[in-house]
Amino acid sequence: ETGVTQTPRHLVMGMTNKKSLKCEQHLGHNAMYWYKQSAKKPLELMFVYNFKEQTENNSVPSRFSPECPNSSHLFLHLHTLQPEDSALYLCASSQGEASGSLAKNIQYFGAGTRLSVL
Amino acid sequence: SQQGEEDPQALSIQEGENATMNCSYKTSINNLQWYRQNSGRGLVHLILIRSNEREKHSGRLRVTLDTSKKSSSLLITASRAADTASYFCATAMEYGNKLVFGAGTILRVKS
Numbered sequence: 001e002t003g004v005t006q007t008p009r010h011l012v013m014g015m016t017n018k019k020s021l022k023c024e025q026h027l028g029h030n031a032m033y034w035y036k037q038s039a040k041k042p043l044e045l046m047f048v049y050n051f052k053e054q055t056e057n058n059s060v061p062s063r064f065s066p067e068c069p070n071s072s073h074l075f076l077h078l079h080t081l082q083p084e085d086s087a088l089y090l091c092a093s094s095q096g097e098a099s100g101s102l103a104k105n106i107q108y109f110g111a112g113t114r115l116s117v118l
Numbered sequence: 119s120q121q122g123e124e125d126p127q128a129l130s131i132q133e134g135e136n137a138t139m140n141c142s143y144k145t146s147i148n149n150l151q152w153y154r155q156n157s158g159r160g161l162v163h164l165i166l167i168r169s170n171e172r173e174k175h176s177g178r179l180r181v182t183l184d185t186s187k188k189s190s191s192l193l194i195t196a197s198r199a200a201d202t203a204s205y206f207c208a209t210a211m212e213y214g215n216k217l218v219f220g221a222g223t224i225l226r227v228k229s
Binding site (some may be wrong): 002004006018031040041042043045049050055056060088090092094096097104105106107108109110111112114 | 130142148149151158160161162163166168206210214215216217218219220221
């Protein structure tokens with residue numbers, strides 16, 4: 001148990017559906033991240049939030065919409081996805097960018113949501 | 119382009135043998151980390167080495183860093199079947215809290 005919980009663990013959706021992925025951390029961290037992991041590709045950073053503010057959007061298509069209502073919760077809203085969006089979506093957290101210590105770079109990951117888009 | 123690149127892409131060894139994985143990167147870094155991922159699960163932080171350090175140990179793990187060659191290696195000694203996983207290096211820049219991950223090495227330890 002890493003202290004980062006992702007739900008659901010598995011999700012199958014059609015291209016016209018709207019769904020949301022949820023991530024919750026119980027570590028008192030102030031930074032949260034969304035990553036996409038596809039087969040045989042490096043982990044792709046999608047979004048970074050520091051103290052609830054989005055500080056990184058890695059040219060992610062608008063069909064992915066993140067939301068960070070507080071430092072403990074992060075959502076990824078999905079709509080009109082494509083089959084190539086099928087992947088493992090990982091959430092992570094760390095101490096915030098302002099912490100000034102190496103701890104800000106150590107990330108704690110959830111178990112991921114395995115998404116299949118039909 | 120990705121910052122970290124691991125080699126080999128896959129490694130298969132017998133239990134008890136040592137496993138060595140390498141990582142190369144392209145820009146100046148503040149620190150380099152290694153993470154482990156069991157199949158279909160999240161990544162787990164293993165060890166962090168700062169840019170001014172050359173070697174670090176943690177249990178059966180030994181990490182080296184050569185900033186002149188922009189490379190790092192992870193050595194797992196006396197491997198066990200439970201070490202079977204994917205291993206990723208990740209680099210952190212001087213500023214910010216973003217990590218850039220390599221493509222990973224798949225390690226299989228046969229019992």
